Amino acid sequence: MAKSQHQKNFETACVAINQLWDSITMADVTGLRAAFEKSGCGEKIRIDKTRTDLGGFSLYGLDQRFDNNIYYNRLRFDDTGFAFVRRTHEIIHALQAQSSVALHANPGNKNADIILCPRDYLLIRELAEEDARAKETLVKYAAAQANPHLTTAFNSTGLSIKDFETALSIHKNMSMTLAVTAISALNTGCAEDGYEQKTLRDYYADMAFFDYYQNIARRQNEADEHPVQFVRLGDEDIYDLGTAFGPCTFGSPDIYPAFQELLSPSAELLTEIAGLSEALDITDDRALPTLSEALTGRGQTPQSALTLWRANSALPPALN
Ligand SMILES: [Zn+2]
Secondary structure, eight states: OOOOHHHHHHHHHHHHHHHHHHHOOOGGGTTHHHHHHHHTOEEEEOOOTTOOSOEEEEEEOTTSSEEEEEEESSOOTTOHHHHHHHHHHHHHHHHHHHHOGGGGSSTTOTTOOEEEOHHHHHHHHHHHHHHHHHHHHHHHHHHHHHOGGGHHHHTTSSSOHHHHHHHHHHHOOHHHHHHHHHHHHHTSBOOSTTOTTSBHHHHHHHHHHHHHHHHHHHHHHTTOOSOOEEEBOOHHHHHHHHTSSSSOTTOSSSOOGGGTSOSSOOHHHHHHHHHHHHHTTOSOGGGSOBHHHHHHHTTOOHHHHHHHHHTTOOOOOOOO
16 A cells, blocks of 8 residues: 555655664653654554644553554644644653553453552543653754754744753753743643643643543443552652653652642642542542552562553452
């Protein structure tokens, strides 16, 4: 079958983007291509004319199995600067799925009966987005050092390279620079319908709440016999996410308090989280065991659980 023009543009752009990644010499961000190739993540063009989004990394599909594919919808592959930043962003999400067990303790994972409480599921989703945006900015900063003529093109999407450079000169510390970049990235205005007066942070929180709710409802409809153990996030889970690629976005060695809880959630969202937690019989989500503690109780480690869940396998039953 003849390749579509879109497929050809995609393949040409990927070659150019791979070369740009390979041209980076800054120690913190070398090896992106090799890490991505090792992840086993696929990339597919899936044009859906009913949707306006650009597509993105799919962690769990509708079949509730680890999907590990990036689906590109309306991404403009004829614009190398734009495609570079967007593809880098999605690839960071793919790498997060390789190193963060907490992303898999997710009601959308059919094989998981250890699941983050609603509040911390929203938190890990917020952190994943913050990390991807901070790292995409770090990668384009590093790529612009190696390819100064592309600086304007790289700046066509996301945060400005100049602002990142300024933050780095002020803080003189990569983790702090990534942290402030992460926070400002989600505090920007949101262009989505109905979110004109809100921030990207509000938008992602609502999407995560919706996903959680839908997946929990689906599990209940399927009359899943396995009781679910709800857990909270530990600092080690946040660290594992923040180091999926490059230095930790959330503080190193200690996690900054700004990343230990949802940042400025609306009163309405907090009420929704409390209502859903109550419906799930979670009386105090701060008193739950951490994900690591729950895994230890089953004779698992974060690494062994990741291996099983990435292979779409269930954990062994709980020890009594
Ligand atoms: Zn993202």
